[in-house]
Amino acid sequence: MSDIETTTVSEEGYACTSQVGDFDMAIDATDETGPNPNAALVATYASCFLPAFRVGGQQRGEDDLGKLQIDASADLDDDDDLEAIRFDIYVEADLSDDELGEIVTRAEDICHVHSALRDGLHADITVHGGAF
Structure with missing residues (x-):
């Protein structure tokens, strides 16, 4: 088992939501819904x-x-x-x-x-x- 595991999902476009432990983090390559x-x-x-x-x-x-x-x-x-x-x-x-x-x-x-x-x-x- 790894020390750090994350899951990153992009439903459409360039925005992603990453699950990091118990936390959600939004990252967007276009800076529209989160930081790039x-x-x-x-x-x-x-x-x-x-x-x-x-x-x-x-x-x-x-x-x-x-x-x-x-x-x-x-x-x-x-x-x-x-x-x-x-x-x-x-x-x-x-x-x-x-x-x-x-x-x-x-x-x-x-x-x-x-x-x-x-x-x-x-x-x-x-x-x-x-x-x-």
Whole structure:
């Protein structure tokens, strides 16, 4: 048996509904009834990286990072394939650039989506401490 199993259905057109555990997720290649697959991937990547960042902070002795936010952006090539992803991470805690950099490095090792993406597509990450 696999560790992760999903079922994705498209009744017509380009919209799909994926059953992921007990959750339904709508993805639509035309952006009409849900995000397109590339947008969903970027959001999934950010949703993985944010808790990895928090764990990385805890492993570096920063147990209270406060509120965290990722503003993610991505570029597509002429074939609509993801070409670049950028994360701007906003951290409530006022930490030095070196401290934030150490947390990013640890988060990159922890985030499973980061590990799964092909080389060259990992997010270009900028962190903003004392942001809130």
